[in-house]
Amino acid sequence: MPVDPLHSAARPPRSAPSPHSRGPENHAVEVRRSARRRRTVSAYREGDRTVVLIPARMSDAEEQRWVTVMLDKLAAQESRRMLGDAELAERAGRLSEQYLDGRARPDSVRWVTNQNTRWGSCTPAEGSIRLSHRLQGMPEYVVDYVLLHELAHLLVPGHGPAFWRLLEAYPRTERARGYLEGVVAAERLPHLPAARSE
Incomplete structure (x- = not known):
């Protein structure tokens, strides 16, 4: 980015x-x-x-x-308190109303533990959204971004211009993408010195 x-x-x-x-x-x-x-x-x-x-x-x-x-x-x-699946679904509903005019209406939104190479996924035919458990504990704006990303896929498949236009209304898209890219980059480092107090 x-x-x-x-x-x-x-x-x-x-x-x-x-x-x-x-x-x-x-x-x-x-x-x-x-x-x-x-x-x-x-x-x-x-x-x-x-x-x-x-x-x-x-x-x-x-x-x-x-x-x-x-x-x-x-x-x-x-924000360590983990959202349950029901709270995650409520959050998705609020985000859809706020940023997508309520047009994205998933039938299910849940956490999964079998997604280690991507942050989220959706199956438009089933109206289902799945978020990786690795997002739990990350800042709320990051979780919201991933939710919105998957909600947008219920409306537009792929990552073309029409898809990204749907995310323009969310003010923290670039910041959240940068955060996730930083997490991925850190995971690839052989050794990451931890910041510590003196």
């Missing part, structure tokens, strides 16, 4: 808090740089603010990338 280039400006390290953009759940984001931090990144909620702690030497581009990663990680932790 296309990624907007980020300008990386050289600047001296600082340990003072720096204001950042607002997070996906309307939390203000504050980035705190520390000269004592060498490689680790951590984040936590502080009231209505999200604090992201990073090494002072990080570039602007690295800061932006890590803020996004940590916001997604916190969102996933906060």
Whole structure:
């Protein structure tokens, strides 16, 4: 997917808090740089603010990338409660009403454990949608995107222009696709150092 280039400006390290953009759940984001931090990144909620702690030497581009990663990680932790099949079906109904004018009406929506190479699937002839259990615990906007993706397939087979037009109304399509692509890329790495607190 296309990624907007980020300008990386050289600047001296600082340990003072720096204001950042607002997070996906309307939390203000504050980035705190520390000269004592060498490689680790951590984040936590502080009231209505999200604090992201990073090494002072990080570039602007690295800061932006890590803020996004940590916001997604916190969102996933906060949505750990797993939806049951009935709740998933209700959610699909709401998404269809909101983004597809209620035209996509699946007969069944459920979690499955036998989909390890794709996030979701649907069988239009049966009106059934299946989501991979690997999505459980991911941020809600990612699960919603996959649900909408499969709902759109009930209306349009394939991934042509008409299909993608159906998803244009969902504001987090590109962000969700980027999140899932990141998960796939991470799974292919031989070793992924975990971010940890200092």
